[in-house]
Amino acid sequence: MIYLKRLQKMRIHSLYRYPVKGLTPERLAQATLSPGRCIPWDRAFALAQGDAKLDPEHPAWIPKSNFMCLAKNAKAAALRTSFDETTGTLTIAAPDGTRLTASPFTPEGRTELTSFLTAFLGEEARHGAEGQAPQFHYFPAHSFCDHKTQVVSLIGLGSLGALEAAVAAPRDARRFRANIYIDDIAPWAEFSWLGREIRIGAARLLVQERIDRCAATMVNPDTAEKDANPVKELQQNFGHVDLGIFAEVVTGGEIRPGDAITLA
Structure with missing residues (x-):
């Protein structure tokens, strides 16, 4: 019952795009999703x-x-x-x-x-x-994303909080360069969504896979210094190197921070 209540409360905490691969995130007030496409201008x-x-x-x-x-x-x-x-x-x-x-x-x-x-x-x-x-x-309609198809990346802030608790130190969410950060979600709950659809307003997204992390997460987004090793921290504390999920847009629609996220 507690888990069901969490599902009912889940919402978009924040929404981002990354126009240039590897460079500055841009926080968005809204985004219009299209089937089979990433967030507009993400890694364009x-x-x-x-x-x-x-x-x-x-x-x-x-x-x-x-x-x-x-x-x-x-x-x-x-x-x-x-x-x-x-x-x-x-x-x-x-x-x-x-x-x-x-x-x-x-x-x-x-x-x-x-x-x-x-x-x-x-x-x-x-x-x-x-x-x-x-x-x-x-290249028009092309995205230089890390996935072989155009997807949207999501991270539950509960999972990030679990990592921070395990290492007893903050880990800036910007290290992980997600499009959507999810609020009011249990740690690692998003991993149970593989193969399922989620709804955000009129949009529907099919969750495809977990995101395995790389050395990019070592870089502090403010100082440009490598001052942490989240890949090693994830492996040592949780037995995997994954944080977040990839999802493909099945049905388009406008999304914005505060929108509820539900399992279809």
Whole structure:
């Protein structure tokens, strides 16, 4: 009975998108979900390293190591970015005060963004065997997400709280880069939803799998320093390295913080 009451109370605590793979989260007041798609503009842009196995003519999913990402480039957490849908521009600010606003939709803008990010990465900017340089990309309707299909990621704050209690230290939720954080949910309850649908307003999502965590979670989102090891902490305390779930949008609809989440 207690568990049923928790299910009735579950709500979206906060909602995020990550326009540039590996860079700043943007907190949202609402998002409109579409079947088979991620949250609009989530991981819509990315800097591919020069040795990336990416075919621009036929973009498909490839592992995060092909791109600028926190697992390989912790310093990228120090960049502050914002995407303006109205003007179609992306702004990036570096810790030294340098700043760029450019369009990720034009060749000229992508060239500027490539130069800015490559200069920031310095020696961490990789080149291909034939000298190919890193390149900033946008492909319409494509997402550079960590899943092979477009999904929405969710984390129960009860699970994050269980991790914090186990290590007796806070673990900033931003380390885990979820789209939806769920309030009023028992620890690890979301793991029991695999293969089931959840409802958020008119939207319905099919829960596909647990999210196994990587070295990106080591990076402090404020300092860009590796100051914790959540993967090791999860393994030592819970016998797995998972935190959160992936879900595919089956029926679209608008969602916002405060919306109730129920099992269909």
